[in-house]
Amino acid sequence: MISEEEAWDAFERRDRSADERFVVAVTTTRIYCRPSCPARRPRREHVRFFGQGSEAVAAGYRSCLRCRPDEAARDKQAVARALTLLRQAEAPLRLETLATAVGYAPHHFQRLFTREVGVSPAAWQRARRLRQADQRLSEGASVAEAMYDAGYSAPSRFYEDAKVLGMAPANARKGGQGTIIHWAKVDSPFGPLLIAATERGLCRVSFDEGVDALRRRYPAAELVENDGAPLIVAARAAIDDPALAASLPTDVSGTAFQQRVWAELRRIPPGETRSYLDIARVLGDPNATRAVGTANGANPIAIIVPCHRVVRNDGTLGGYAGGLERKKDLLAVETKQSQGSLL
Template identity: 55%
Template sequence: MTEQTILIDPDLAWRAVQARDRSFDGRFVTGVMTTGIYCRPSCPARHPKRENVRFFASGAEAREAGLRPCKRCKPDDVSRDEAAVAKAVELIEGAEEAPKLDAIADCVGYSPTHFLRVFRRAMGVTPAAYARRLRAERAERALEKEERVTDAIYEAGYSGPGRFYAETGKRLGMTPSAWRRGGEGVTIRWAIAETSLGDMLIAATERGICRLSFDEDEAALRRRFPNAEIAPADAAMANIIASAVAAVDDPARPHGLSLDVQGTAFQEAVWRELTRIPPGETRSYAEIAAAVGKPNAVRAAGSANGANNVAVLIPCHRVIRSDGSLGGYAYGLKRKEALLERERRR
């Protein structure tokens, strides 16, 4: 058995142990092979040497490896906070209408203010945001199988179309019907612009840029949005094109461009986190997964990063592997290196 039996990145796990980060308690245990003991990540005992540590998904796996639980941090005892968060998640997921914070806190025996901190520390988002994300994901699944958008809205748990559009209109960009039907009913204007990193496709709806990529053409755009009306850029797009080209030359500068992007709730959470990485800095896929409250979803965070429709403006080039290597990039590592170097110089 190795530490690869857990889904969390070992480097991230070790940083959590060094920081004694309580938000990782219950997600893995730290096995100290020289003492034969396993602990919580937040254990207050002196830190072991890294070479003597292995990470396990649970206390049961650590015991199978011949280790015994620490008497100081008691890793097998579920804390009151952990139990409260688990109960709250079960309550939110089982409710037709998202429960209010006061009701959740009362149910788990905490004050609302304190439980808000406990839940956010454990899950990365507030209970209300967790409920919205859950409902949006249900809507996305329903939209894929329902013929009528209204049916999908009610199946996802919304009280009616008004609530659905109020919560998702800004997040989804295109209307739900257009999203489900490959851009049906939407006009997308496009152009190919010369940049210092090669030819760049810029495509936009009335709401904003929906595709920015290198080495793609009109045919690629039509494959992505097969039912949209695809038209050449008009005079109104001149400023958008100029700003996008300037963003390639100086990716550290805020671009101020509106975007019309779509993804699952998890993908969009990842994309938002990418925009929070300071120019000139990088984050690992594991750090991004942890930042959106899903530390075990490292591979999914990498997939969400790769699904980014808008290069440069949503800076997926700022994400690298935990070992410091660049990892992948849809438009070639030379472009990724160039974008990072330009940000560092700035």
Template identity: 60%
Template sequence: MIDPQHALDAFARRDRTMDGRFVVGVTTTGIYCKPSCPARRPRPENVTLHENAAAAQAAGLRPCLRCRPDELGRDREAVTEALSLLGAEPGLRLAALAQAVGYAPHHFQRLFKREVGLSPAAYVRQQRKARIGGALDNAGSVTEAIYDAGYSAPGQFYAESGEVLGMIPSAWRKGGEGVDIHWAVAATTLGPMLLAATERGICRLSFNEDVEVLRARFPNAVLTEGGALVQRLIGAAVAACDDPAAMPDLPLDVSGTAFQQAVWQALRRIPVGETRSYAEIAAQVGRPGAVRAAGSANGANNVAVLIPCHRVIRSDGTLGGYAYGLEIKQRLLDKERRKTSG
């Protein structure tokens, strides 16, 4: 049972999110209601709180005919059944799902969201998101991993890549056509850092570059120096460069093939202070023979540090390559090792 005052406050404001947590008895009418009941509120002295419908009925109360609190149990059973159906067949549409459990679609959408916190479609996407990491680790290929995670096709994985990796394909296809990109250069312990961002997230983080490099990459975008968008991001980005062990959760707006995205996700799973070889990354994404392709995907990373491509080295232990010079790569690795060892 929740705190009585909290329950009474929820009843007073007709809080739908509290339906199913308790019921409210009205001694003057002999009924009990859901917290969200639309009926006029009784005087406080005529209100009793009960853990559930069974407790209210044991106290001699009958269910309200307006809010029908006795149907809550059936609602919850229907949502539980729907979750089971979605687990077996994630592609079920709302109409078919609602029909299977005996509800109208618009009504069941509200019930499902009340119980689960997400719509059925959002719940399915969340489940795919949770599975894709393990699938990429265990499957024999990227394509196999995509199907194992519940995607109907590689194109669906790519379309939802923003939800899977925090990366949304956008400006990259047409040189930034129709996109506003704000940028700034800031000092870090690794040298001048260029940060550029769309409204969706950071699309470029690099060292020792200026706006001309950005203009060459996004010739059709509108480039604007500074602004509130960049100011919200640049402090955390500088902190990440100065202390890559304390990686902030920053929004990214980058695009790549399914294979590139799989590689980038593998990079983000390398623990701070550790390294992996290009061969290990290729094997991790299910393509052990694609060592060169893994190296190319590593080099295609447009957001240094935030996707930690500096943690990938050659099998013989040498640093390999780095777009911004091996000195910066070594300093990043040294910073992380000192942090984890100290």
């Protein structure tokens, strides 16, 4: 149970992400609601908070017929069950099949799933298959092997998914055909980095990778080792001075949602952190914390797009592709630098 001050703040904001954490009881009407209930807000002195609906019932309150708070947990469980079914499925599941399996009408479950996860079931499945194909490409599989291993029945469907999702890495741009990528392996205070850039911007910054990993992502591109390329030099400078990173151009592709998340990450000042919930709220959907986490983990440009500045909602560090110790070091250095700049 969160503090009453935090609960009241969430109730005033109609924060949907709080629906599973507590219910709000109104002493004058003897009704309890979800924090996101659209009804007019009562005065503060007429409000009590309970950890769950059963506690409110025991205290003599009845469920709101408008927001139906007792269904919040059921909705959450249904989405979790649907995600399990989607992960276990060997072929794409139709919305009707998925909704029936979890006991909801298709049109209602479409809205529920999208609200909770951030994308529709169909979009989630497209993104998952495309991620699987991209992972196989990064492991050295051919385009054909990657497509079929990910469950695609034809190349046309594979490229159509890439187009719909707005993705254009090695898979959607046919391996970077016609692209020149300058790259370099550089030492940094946080370990060895691979830095790569096209003429349009940085396309890869990652720890502990070599040119072979870059070649697997862009098998048809022309890779040129060049540690003097302007963007590589600029990226190295930004690693030492994080304030420079926000102005560097990037050439990365992802879904529209991922692009919004990455853009928001670049707005986090050095020395500060944001939670997944903070980012989701800025994007206008507090329920999209899981989708924010997924987009954060898919970031292809370490440090420059500072995914290390995002922490769990409870304040703990969470994971990091470059390793948790690196994340701690990055945050410690940036905090020290930002504090020093204020002296």
